[in-house]
Amino acid sequence: MTEARDVLAISLSNSMSVQEVPNLCWAVVDENGVAIEPIRAFVTELAANGTSPSTRRSYCHDLLRWxxxxxxxxxxWDEARTSDVRDFVRWLQANPNPQRRRRGRVATRPPAGSINAVTGKTYLRDGYAPRTINHALSVLSAFYTFAYEDGFGPWNPVPSTHHDGRLPVRRGRYRQKVPTLQPRAISEENLQDLFATLRNDRDRALATLALSSGARAGELLSMTVRGIDPGPGVVAIEPKGGLGTRIWVPAAPESFVWVARYIATRPLYADDGPLWLTLRPPHQSLDYFALRQVLERANKRLGTNYTWHDFRHTFSHRILADERMTLTDAQALMRHRNLDTLKAYSTARLDELVSALHRHLSKPPPAPPRASIAYDASDIAVLFPGLQA
Incomplete structure (x- = not known):
């Protein structure tokens, strides 16, 4: 039996890092800038299997942490045992996630894990989320399996994802229980307040496109000037995992009105190029941080905690609530590979549950059952003692 380490006393150094490299897109390098060979071989395998650059970057960060x-x-790394994987999970559970330390964070920011009074959404906790820990275990398991099968690594020290009966849980060893979160769709009233607080046509165009197309943040940023076709009402995006390919997706007619208003005053207007630019010079393509700041400014004015993915949840919630839409329609519009993914979007919003409960409570309780006048009361009393005639 191995003794458990004091994980709070473990401090990770920053001597290694993830860097962008040619051909593989991303790699983990040491303090001298030399790629770590076992990880390089694994990323090469990922690239050969057609994974997206964002997936390779994500895997590199998980392996860097390990x-x-x-x-x-x-x-x-090639001498690690299952007990080391266990302590790695315990370290993740006990330490803050550095990704939570965003730029511009101030002391007035609501406490981590608290609930926003307007949206009902919980602010992110400081620690690593259960999904993050499970993803890290999956990446480690895939890496060690590849290393063992390729002949340069040990037997996989990460336990199987299947329940083996050793512990009274239905999950695999070290796999975290993922809590069921409330839906993130925005109510119609809150949408009106949010739209009213946006202060320029670019931000209004972004909001209406996100709300009516279900586009993810990265898909919004991939839009170009020539990728707007108001005739059939479609926009061109690079979908998640698209590997540079573009597809056309539909959007609401009013969103094209706001896009046209934005383009009419857009700085550095050109025939093509990135659609979304910063408003202040030097005008540059909008990146993810600048896109997030659009909602951060609105959140500060409204006292809310909306994210761009909330628009996608709202879009899907509307589609699934429309009886004229089929599940396959929703799947195609959401660009999901299978129908099971729609479960996360199909739950009723909290305000809808409150309204449903109020409707139920407003109805008078049903009248108690009474005996039919066609039967003798004494017979009913014998058959059903205590029943009031």
């Missing part, structure tokens, strides 16, 4: 942890505990 490499730093192994260095902190003095264990080589």
């Amino acid at each position: 490499w730093r942890f192994c260095a902190a505990i003095g264990v080589a």
Whole structure:
């Protein structure tokens, strides 16, 4: 039996990092800028299998964290045991996630894990989320399986994802229980307030396109000037995992009105190029941080905590609530590969549940059952003692 480490005393160094490299897109490099060979071989395999650059970047960050942890505990990656994986999970559970330290964070920001009074949404906690921990385990398992099968690594120290009966849980060992979150769709009243607080045509065009097309943040940023076709009412985006390909998706007619108003005053107007630019010079393509700031400014004025993905949830909630739409229509419009993914969007919003409960409570209770006048009261009393005639 191995003794559990004091995970709070483990401090990870920053000697290694994830860097963008040719051909593979991303790699983990040491303090001298040299790519770590086992990870490079794994990323090469990922690239050969057609994974997107964003997936490779995500996997590199998970492996970087594991490499730093192994260095902190003095264990080589190819000598790690299941007990080391266990302590890695315990370290993730006990430490804050550095990604929560956003730029511009001030002391007045609501406490992590608190609930917003307007939206009912919970602010992100400081620690690593259960999904993040489970993803890290999946990446480690895939890496060690590849290393073992390719002949340069040990047997996979990460336990199987299947329940093996050792513990009274239905999950695989070290897999975290993922809480069921409330739906993130925005109510119609709150949407009106949000739209009213946006102060320029660019931000209004972004909001209406996101709300009427269900586009993700990255898909919004991939739009170009020539990728707007108001005739049939479609816009061109690079979908998640699209690997540079573009598809046309429908959007509401009013969103094209706001796009036209934005383009009429758009700085550095050109025949093509990125559609969304910063408003202040030097005018540059909008990146994810600048896009997030659009809603951060609105959140500060409204006291809310909306994100761009909330628009996608609202879009899907509207589609699934429309009886004229089929599930396959919703699947195609949401660009999901299977129908099971729609479950996360099909739950009723909190305000809808409150309204449904109020409708139920406003109805008088049903009258108690009474005996039919066609039967003798004494016979009913014998058959059903205590029933009031």
